[in-house]
Amino acid sequence: MHIATVxxxxxxxxxxxxxxxxEEIGHRLQLAEATFRTYxxxxxxxxxxxxxxxxxxLDEDQETIGRVITTEMGKPVKQARAEAAKCAKAMHWYADxxxxxxxxxxxxxxxxxxxGASRVLVRYxxxxxxxxxxxxxxxxxxxxxxxxxxxxxxxxxxxxxSSNVPQTALYLEDLFHRAGFTxxxxxxxLIGSAAVDDILRDERVKAATLTGSEPAGRAVAATxxxxxxxxxxxLGGSDPFVVMPSADLDRAAxxxxxxxxxxxxxxxxxxxxxxxxxxxxxxFTERFTAGMRALKVGDPMDEETDxxxxxxxxxxxxxEELVDDAVRAGATVLCGGxxxxxxxxxxxxxVLAGIDRExxxxxxxxxxxxxxxxxxxxVDEAVLIANDTGFGLSSNVWTRDxxxxxxxxxxxxxxxxxxxxxxxxxxxxxxxxxxRSGYGRELSGHGIREFCNITTVWQGA
Numbered sequence: 242m243h244i245a246t247v248x249x250x251x252x253x254x255x256x257x258x259x260x261x262x263x264e265e266i267g268h269r270l271q272l273a274e275a276t277f278r279t280y281x282x283x284x285x286x287x288x289x290x291x292x293x294x295x296x297x298x299l300d301e302d303q304e305t306i307g308r309v310i311t312t313e314m315g316k317p318v319k320q321a322r323a324e325a326a327k328c329a330k331a332m333h334w335y336a337d338x339x340x341x342x343x344x345x346x347x348x349x350x351x352x353x354x355x356x357g358a359s360r361v362l363v364r365y366x367x368x369x370x371x372x373x374x375x376x377x378x379x380x381x382x383x384x385x386x387x388x389x390x391x392x393x394x395x396x397x398x399x400x401x402x403s404s405n406v407p408q409t410a411l412y413l414e415d416l417f418h419r420a421g422f423t424x425x426x427x428x429x430x431l432i433g434s435a436a437v438d439d440i441l442r443d444e445r446v447k448a449a450t451l452t453g454s455e456p457a458g459r460a461v462a463a464t465x466x467x468x469x470x471x472x473x474x475x476l477g478g479s480d481p482f483v484v485m486p487s488a489d490l491d492r493a494a495x496x497x498x499x500x501x502x503x504x505x506x507x508x509x510x511x512x513x514x515x516x517x518x519x520x521x522x523x524x525f526t527e528r529f530t531a532g533m534r535a536l537k538v539g540d541p542m543d544e545e546t547d548x549x550x551x552x553x554x555x556x557x558x559x560x561e562e563l564v565d566d567a568v569r570a571g572a573t574v575l576c577g578g579x580x581x582x583x584x585x586x587x588x589x590x591x592v593l594a595g596i597d598r599e600x601x602x603x604x605x606x607x608x609x610x611x612x613x614x615x616x617x618x619x620v621d622e623a624v625l626i627a628n629d630t631g632f633g634l635s636s637n638v639w640t641r642d643x644x645x646x647x648x649x650x651x652x653x654x655x656x657x658x659x660x661x662x663x664x665x666x667x668x669x670x671x672x673x674x675x676x677r678s679g680y681g682r683e684l685s686g687h688g689i690r691e692f693c694n695i696t697t698v699w700q701g702a
Contacts, residue, residue, distance in 0.1 A: 243257070244257065244258040244259075244260055244404045244407050244431055244433070245257040245258065245404070245405070245407070246312060246313050246405070246406075246407060247553075248312050248313075248315075249314065249315035249549075249550040249551065249552050249585060249586045250315060250540060250541055250549065250550050250584075250585045251584045252554070252584055252585060255312060256407075256408065258407050258431050259431075260431055260432050260433055266432065266436065266440065269399070269425075269428050269430060270370070270399070270440070270443055270445045271445070272424065272425035272428065273370040273397050273399055273425050273428060274369070274370060274445040275425060276397050276424070276425030276426055277369050277370055277397045277425075279423070280395065280423060280425075281367050281395040281396075283395070285339055285343075285393070286340075288339065288395070289336040289337070289339065289340070289393070290336075290421075291392075291417075291420050291421050291422050292332050292333075292335060292336035292389060292392065292393060292420070293332070293333060293336045294420040294421055295332055295417055295419075295420035295422070296328075296329040296330075296332035296336070297329075298416060298419055298420055299325055299328055299329045299332070299381075300325070300329045302325065302412075302416075306321075306325055306381070306409070307321035307322040308321070308542070309409055309412065310324065310325075310380055310381065310406075310409055311541045311549070312408075313405060313407075313408060313409055314377045314380060314405060314406055314552040315541050315549040315552050316504055316505070316541060316549060317505075317541045317543075317547065317548070317549045318541055318542050318543075318544065318546075319544055327382060328381045328382055330668065331382075331385055331386060331668040332385060332389045334668040334669065335389040335390050335393045335668065335689065336389075336393065338686075339394065342686040342689050342690070343365040343690070345362045345363065345364050346362065346364075347360075347361070347362060347363075348361050348363070356699065357701070357702070358699050358700055358701060358702070359701060359702040360700040361697065361698065361699050361700070362698040363695065363696070363697055363698070364695075364696045364698055365394070365690060365693040365694070365696070366395070366693060366694040366696050367395030367396045367692070367693060367694070368396055368448050368692050368693065368694055369396060369397070369445070369447035370396070370397050370398070370399055370445055370446050371387075371391050371396050371397070371398055371399065371446075371447065371448045371449065371450065372399045372401065372437075372441060372446050372448070372450075373387045373388070373391075373398060373399065373400050373401065373449070373450050373451075374401045374437060374449065374450070374451040374452075374453065374457065374461060375387070375400060375401070375402050375451075375452055375453070376403050376452050377402075377406045377552055378504060378507045378552070379504070379508070380402065380403070380406040380409040380410075381409065383452045384410075384413055385413075386672075386683050386684055386688070387450050387683065388400075388413070388417070388427060389668075390683075390684075390688050390689035390691075390692075391692055392417075392422070392426060392427065393689065394690075394692060394693055397426050397427065397428075398426070398428070399428055399430055399440070400413060400427070400429045400430060401432055401434075401436075401440070404433060404434075405552065405553065407431060410429045411429055411431075413427070413429060414427055414428055414429040434457070437460075437461065438460070441461065441464045441468065442464060442468055446470070447471075448465075448470055448471040448472065449461055449470060449471075449472050449473075450472065450473040450474075450681075450683075450691075450692075451472070451473075451474050451475070452474075452475040454476065455476050455677055458474045458476045458679060461474070462474060471692065473673070473679075473680070473681030473682070473683065473691050473692075474680055475509065475634075475672075475674065475678070475679045475681075476509070476632075476634075476674070476677060476678050476679040477509055477632055477634070477677065478509040478510055478606065478632050478633075478634030478635065478674065479513045479514060479605075479606050479607075479630045479632045479634075480510060480511065480512050480513055480514070480632075480634055480635045480636055480637065480655070480664060481512070481514050481515075481516050481626070481627035481630075481636050481637065481653070481655075482497055482500060482501075482513075482515045482516065482636075482639075483517075483623050483637065483638045483640075483649065484497075484515070484516070484517045484518060484525050484639045484640075485518050485521075485623070485639060485640035485642065485645055486518050486520045486521050487640050487641040487642045487645075488639035488641065489639070489641075489661075490521060491528065492661075493525065493639040493661075494528035494529045494532055495528075495532060496662070496663050497512060497515060497529050497532070497612075498532035498533055498536070498590075500512035500637065500663045500664065501513065501515075501533070501590075501610060501611075501612045502533070502536060502547065502610045505548050505549050505609065505610055506607070506608065506609045506610035507551065507552060507609060509606075509634055509678075510635045510657075510664045510665075510666070511664075512612075512663070513607055513611075513612065513613065514596075514613050514615060514626070514627070515529065515612055515614050515615065516615045516617050516623050516626045516627055517615065518617055518618075518619070518623065519618055522614075526594070529592065529612070530576050530592050533590040533591070533612065534576045534577075534590070536548050538581075538590070539587075548589075549587075550585045550586040550587045550588075551587070551588055551609050552586070553586065554586050556586065556608060556609065557586040557609070559608070560588055560608065560609040560611060561588070562601075563607050563611070564578055564591060564602070564611060566600060566601045566602065567593055567596065567600045567601070567602045567613075570597070570599065571595055571597070572593045572594065572595045572600065572602075572613075573594045574591065574592070574593060575592040575593070575594055576590065576591060576592050577589035577590050577591030577592065577610075577611070578591050578593075588609055588610060588611075589610070590612075591610060591611040591612065592611075592612050593611065593612070593613050593614065594613075594614040596614065596615055598629060603629075603630075604630070604631070606632065620645055620648055620649075624648070624649065624652045627654075628652070628653065628654045630676075632674070632676060632677055632678045633654045633655045633674050633676035633677070633678045634656055634673075634674035634678040634679075635655050635656060635657040635664040636649075636658050636659065636664075637662070637664055638653070638660050639660075639661055640660070640661075641661070646660055654675060654676065655674065655675065655678075656671075656672070656674040656675055656678065656682075657672070666683075667684070668684050669684070669685055670685055671683070671684055671685045671687040671688065672684045672688070
């Protein structure tokens with residue numbers, strides 16, 4: 242098992258780690274269980290104090306942790322700093338709102354009386370140690386959007402992070418410890434994927450959350466189902482970006498470039514399939530392709546870089562296979578399409594037109610800066626193309642026609658519909674998907690309640 246920081250900008254191995262053995266894993270599980278017994282009784286005020294402090298430390302560490310993230314997975318450093326700032330914002334938000342989100346609820350008085358009770362409450366109680374299996378693409382954000390609500394609810398966290406971001410994983414454990422959380426409140430497990438099954442089967446682990454690939458999601462869901470443990474899954478996405486004739490084309494094209502290439506296109510909620518009404522197809526395509534072509538690809542530590550390397554050599558080869566398959570089947574390359582010579586796992590912003598549903602890139606998620614263009618004759622065809630995927634994470638619609646907005650909101654099969662804007666995650670709004678994109682929700686009140694025991698408290702007269 243290889244746990245290491247390998248710089249994707251040049252392919253050099255920076256640092257390697259030995260996976261934890263069974264004894265160390267057992268010790269950490271025991272510590273998590275013991276810590277939960279006392280941490281669960283702490284007040285919301287005390288949890289909020291600790292969470293605010295963690296957010297403050299993270300803000301202070303933006304430059305340092307940003308460079309670590311960039312070294313480990315290749316994100317342009319300006320985006321890495323922004324990720325750290327976003328995490329601190331979410332931590333502050335949950336510190337401020339958790340008590341309200343998890344406050345006791347009182348059912349309607351008539352229903353209480355009808356039940357024969359003098360009083361009924363619905364109370365949200367923590368479950369215990371929660372295992373988080375997290376990916377490399379947003380190595381801070383993916384973890385914090387689980388950890389902040391879980392810790393504020395009174396749970397404790399166990400992190401199995403992706404094996405190519407070990408320094409970020411260890412930083413997160415240290416962050417919460419420096420903020421004053423008890424040692425067992427949040428622990429990083431430096432382990433390979435093969436160790437996850439045994440940990441999830443351990444009775445001390447009460448639930449799991451996973452962000453990652455479909456195979457990983459299926460494996461975790463299968464074991465959790467066998468053990469009857471709660472899970473939340475956020476898997477892949479192939480989000481549509483629909484452009485209708487009434488849209489502001491200049492703004493739509495500008496946002497489309499960012500939506501496809503942010504984080505070098507390695508985002509589950511990145512717009513990937515661009516479905517454009519035939520009346521504005523040529524005009525949008527011209528603007529969009531020019532914007533993609535103008536992006537600066539290069540050293541991710543350079544403040545001027547827009548697109549860095551892909552995180553792994555395998556990731557680049559997988560993306561190339563999808564593009565090559567499409568071209569062989571008749572797709573047209575409008576820009577990009579070939580990786581440059583030299584070190585690092587770079588791939589240029591690429592636009593493909595003439596996509597049909599038999600191409601692999603139509604059915605599979607393209608995890609990198611590759612956009613596919615589709616022409617739609619009307620709203621009906623736009624909806625049909627948008628929903629012609631096994632994924633259902635988010636969606637983007639550009640139109641100023643309210644009737645069209647209503648139609649898309651009603652019919653698009655996705656966990657989110659963003660109108661005249663780019664899909665993004667915010668701590669106050671629920672985030673998650675349907676179909677093969679997973680189930681359950683993160684963020685907002687919905688996210689913090691996912692790992693709570695929703696308890697009915699009935700008191701007789």
